[in-house]
Amino acid sequence: MRKTLIASAIGASLLVTACSQPPKTEQSNTAETVKTSQVAIANPLLTASTLQYQAPDFSQIKDEHFAPAFEQGMAEHMADIQAIIDNQEPASFENTIVAMEKAGSLLTRVSRVFFNLTGTDSNEARRALQSELAPKLAAHSDNINLNADLFARVEAVYNQREQLKLDPESDRLLEVYYKRFVKAGAKLSEEQKTAIRALNEEHSKLTTQFSQNLLKLSKAIAVVVDDKAQLDGLSESQLKAAAKAAEDAGQPGKYLLSITNTTRQPILASLNNRELRQRVWEASAYRGTSGELDNRPLVSRLTQIRAEKAALLGYNNWAEYQLQNTMAEKPENVFNMLNSMVPAVVANTQAEQADIQAMIKREGGDFDVQPWDWAYYAEKVRQEKYDLNESEVRNYFEFNRVLHDGLFYTMNRLYGVRFEPRPDLPVYHPDVQAFELFDHGGKSLAIFYADYFARDGKRGGAWMNSFVGQSGLLEQKPVVVNVMNIPKGPEGEPTLVSFDHVTTMFHELGHGIHGMFSKVKYPSLAGTAVSRDFVEFPSTFEEDWAALPEVLANYARHYKTDEQIPAELLEKVMKAKNFNMGFDTLEYMSAALLDMEWHSLPADTPLQDVESFEAKALEKHGVNLPAVPPRYKSTYFSHSIGGGYSAGYYAYMWSEILAADAFAYLRERGGLTRENGELYRKNILEVGNSRPPMESYIQFRGQEPTTDALLIRRGLKPQID
Numbered sequence: 128m129r130k131t132l133i134a135s136a137i138g139a140s141l142l143v144t145a146c147s148q149p150p151k152t153e154q155s156n157t158a159e160t161v162k163t164s165q166v167a168i169a170n171p172l173l174t175a176s177t178l179q180y181q182a183p184d185f186s187q188i189k190d191e192h193f194a195p196a197f198e199q200g201m202a203e204h205m206a207d208i209q210a211i212i213d214n215q216e217p218a219s220f221e222n223t224i225v226a227m228e229k230a231g232s233l234l235t236r237v238s239r240v241f242f243n244l245t246g247t248d249s250n251e252a253r254r255a256l257q258s259e260l261a262p263k264l265a266a267h268s269d270n271i272n273l274n275a276d277l278f279a280r281v282e283a284v285y286n287q288r289e290q291l292k293l294d295p296e297s298d299r300l301l302e303v304y305y306k307r308f309v310k311a312g313a314k315l316s317e318e319q320k321t322a323i324r325a326l327n328e329e330h331s332k333l334t335t336q337f338s339q340n341l342l343k344l345s346k347a348i349a350v351v352v353d354d355k356a357q358l359d360g361l362s363e364s365q366l367k368a369a370a371k372a373a374e375d376a377g378q379p380g381k382y383l384l385s386i387t388n389t390t391r392q393p394i395l396a397s398l399n400n401r402e403l404r405q406r407v408w409e410a411s412a413y414r415g416t417s418g419e420l421d422n423r424p425l426v427s428r429l430t431q432i433r434a435e436k437a438a439l440l441g442y443n444n445w446a447e448y449q450l451q452n453t454m455a456e457k458p459e460n461v462f463n464m465l466n467s468m469v470p471a472v473v474a475n476t477q478a479e480q481a482d483i484q485a486m487i488k489r490e491g492g493d494f495d496v497q498p499w500d501w502a503y504y505a506e507k508v509r510q511e512k513y514d515l516n517e518s519e520v521r522n523y524f525e526f527n528r529v530l531h532d533g534l535f536y537t538m539n540r541l542y543g544v545r546f547e548p549r550p551d552l553p554v555y556h557p558d559v560q561a562f563e564l565f566d567h568g569g570k571s572l573a574i575f576y577a578d579y580f581a582r583d584g585k586r587g588g589a590w591m592n593s594f595v596g597q598s599g600l601l602e603q604k605p606v607v608v609n610v611m612n613i614p615k616g617p618e619g620e621p622t623l624v625s626f627d628h629v630t631t632m633f634h635e636l637g638h639g640i641h642g643m644f645s646k647v648k649y650p651s652l653a654g655t656a657v658s659r660d661f662v663e664f665p666s667t668f669e670e671d672w673a674a675l676p677e678v679l680a681n682y683a684r685h686y687k688t689d690e691q692i693p694a695e696l697l698e699k700v701m702k703a704k705n706f707n708m709g710f711d712t713l714e715y716m717s718a719a720l721l722d723m724e725w726h727s728l729p730a731d732t733p734l735q736d737v738e739s740f741e742a743k744a745l746e747k748h749g750v751n752l753p754a755v756p757p758r759y760k761s762t763y764f765s766h767s768i769g770g771g772y773s774a775g776y777y778a779y780m781w782s783e784i785l786a787a788d789a790f791a792y793l794r795e796r797g798g799l800t801r802e803n804g805e806l807y808r809k810n811i812l813e814v815g816n817s818r819p820p821m822e823s824y825i826q827f828r829g830q831e832p833t834t835d836a837l838l839i840r841r842g843l844k845p846q847i848d
């Protein structure tokens with residue numbers, strides 16, 4: 128899942144995602160309410176939708192409604208905040224924290240609709256507005272997060288925390304607000320704030336340069352081939368694409384191989400010419416290490432800036448600063464988790480390497496496997512071990528059957544819920560289907576939109592988002608969407624999907640029910656508003672039910688004959704899933720460790736030499752296998768050096784550890800039962816961020832997670848029954 132769209136658009140803070148219902152009682156809103164009602168007829172975004180659970184009325188919303196709604200939304204939100212600051216009463220939990228939860232309803236509403244549509248159904252007008260809005264929303268967010276008067280009230284409430292005797296969820300909310308302000312630098316002196324602002328400015332300049340260099344590099348390092356014979360092994364369509372790319376780049380008659388963002392290059396699996404493979408790999412792995420687009424000075428300075436910023440904020444290093452409010456809590460826990468898996472992962476990778484080396488020898492090669500050989504020979508090993516016919520497999524995964532007899536069936540078996548079609552609700556595209564979710568007792572819980580098919584104007588990938596967030600305080604029920612890019616079957620024919628797509632459908636619905644089962648009071652703590660090392664847990668957890676024999680028996684049936692998928696074919700699918708997993712896991716872990724090492728440097732460390740720092744970091748953790756370089760090296764590690772996931776790349780695996788551990792535990796307890804579903808729903812899904820994630824996990828599981836189940840899930844450790 129991508130981070131919720133509003134959060135990423137408005138900034139890291141969730142403060143502005145507060146409320147989606149018109150404020151009823153606060154006096155300060157009277158003026159806005161009057162203003163709103165006068166223009167409401169013309170612009171449906173200005174008032175809460177009257178459809179069930181405030182589901183947006185897409186039949187009325189037009190592109191020209193967004194800009195004025197954003198303008199008014201930001202103004203109203205600032206007015207709400209100003210009213211909190213100007214309140215003559217002493218700061219209280221109610222008039223400060225709860226008031227912030229209620230503030231900015233219009234901005235929340237319009238942001239959610241707009242940013243969902245720019246992802247799922249983009250067009251020229253929406254893209255233009257999106258660029259125009261980005262700096263305005265960032266400034267709006269700063270105006271709140273860095274507001275000293277507002278923080279003074281938050282701090283006043285926080286300082287009375289002991290005496291307030293708040294209920295646990297309210298206490299948690301207070302803590303979350305307070306820590307967010309402090310993290311943004313609210314407690315610093317004016318002098319320190321000036322220093323932070325200077326560092327922020329330099330940081331933003333250098334990260335922009337870093338990503339612009341990468342963009343330019345993607346053109347500069349593309350590999351041009353003159354002689355078609357060198358491209359032996361590519362398919363007709365790959366050749367055509369390469370010829371077209373060369374023509375577009377002004378080199379007609381040649382072939383251009385573009386380089387993707389990771390160290391490994393998918394095309395290496397097909398290229399028979401070893402020299403060309405080496406050329407392609409080196410173009411990828413040495414990018415940004417020389418010439419005008421040298422990213423090395425940026426890497427060293429950016430990591431140093433973060434260390435300096437962390438020191439100003441009172442932390443030993445950036446990783447410590449970043450990990451507060453996460454489930455991992457501190458760098459040590461991340462290192463321990465990753466290091467504990469190194470032996471098993473390295474052993475598996477070495478076994479894969481031995482298979483590859485044997486294949487090289489069988490094919491008459493007299494060389495040690497190099498990074499540019501790995502994918503090529505691994506593909507040969509894969510074909511030898513599992514000659515999987517993808518289209519044969521797809522015959523057993525018909526889209527509607529997967530949705531109803533796979534996903535909805537599993538939800539019913541675990542949680543007792545059912546999904547009823549709601550064709551009467553307006554949707555934003557004819558391919559989108561609306562459903563209403565009912566609980567086991569028949570009580571209505573949420574609205575769910577299923578938007579599964581690829582189309583122009585939809586960005587790639589798969590994600591979940593909310594149009595309306597759950598909140599007891601605001602009496603709101605969730606309105607949630609799942610988005611994917613499944614190629615639709617030809618007109619009049621069924622859509623057949625790969626098992627990968629099936630797994631992703633379960634994954635996204637895992638996020639979906641995290642939103643829809645949410646049962647908290649405060650919108651800031653609802654559903655998926657959890658730390659990034661926890662958010663992929665519920666989604667990854669749901670994936671594994673897709674492969675449970677009992678579930679498969681219900682949905683994996685031939686679309687023509689209704690015959691169950693043959694056991695032999697299924698076994699191949701499952702085994703192929705974990706093929707090359709040592710390599711995949713090791714290259715990921717190396718990158719995660721590199722990210723953590725860069726961000727563990729203290730502030731007074733001199734600028735580092737990038738190559739030797741990398742080499743030392745990998746060696747230190749025993750992950751320096753020459754044939755298996757990190758998934759990203761520092762000079763093109765956007766997640767880490769670019770900033771968005773700095774000291775956070777580990778989070779994907781952290782979530783997967785929880786998912787694997789939780790699933791293994793429930794399998795031991797009888798698998799697909801209502802009792803298991805309830806245990807998990809109550810302790811994990813319903814509580815959102817209303818208590819610390821490890822506390823939730825222990826409530827559910829009775830103990831902290833271990834990495835054993837993850838290693839088994841990835842086929843890196845044998846299953847002991």
Ligand SMILES: [Zn+2]
Pocket residue numbers: 128129634638663666
């Ligand atoms: Zn996800």
